[in-house]
Amino acid sequence: MSSVWPTEITLAKDKRTLHVAFDDGTSFALPAEYLRVESPSAEVQGHSAAERKTVPGKRNVQIIGVEPVGNYAVRLIFDDMHQTGIFSWPYLRELGAEHETRWAAYIAELDAKGLSRDPPRRH
Structure with missing residues (x-):
């Protein structure tokens, strides 16, 4: 998987889905919320895993920027101003291939910790 190369990266008009196609024939529609919560950033x-x-x-988060980083990755800028994650081509493909499993684990993690996908209400 380390030699995958994107052939297309497009952001949907509603800024909630990043479409990525790779030279191995795979393509994925990756939701902004999923990309935000799986950001490779240290934040x-x-x-460490711990x-x-x-x-x-982050249910309503949007991607407001997609910036190339060299020829190996993109930096995604989210409307909550998170922008420190550098998404390498192999990591994007991994996120696509493991979307269902990772998403289920994320939902279970939220539930176990009493957290919600919905943003806190403003008073």
Whole structure:
């Protein structure tokens, strides 16, 4: 999987889905919320598995920017101003291939911690 190369990366008009196609013939529609909560940033992943954070309240997050990083990745900028995740081509493909499993684990994690996908209500 380390030699995968994207042939197309497009952001949906509603900014809630990133479409990625790879030269191995696979393609994925990756929801912004999923990409935000699986960001490869230290802020989300920590510096070890024990430091990994469960990110709640991102149901309505949008991607407001997709910036190339060299020829190996993209930086996604989210409307909650999170922008420190560098999504390498292999990581994007991994997220696509493992979407169902990772999403189910995320939902279970939220439930176990009493957290919600919905943002906190403003008073």
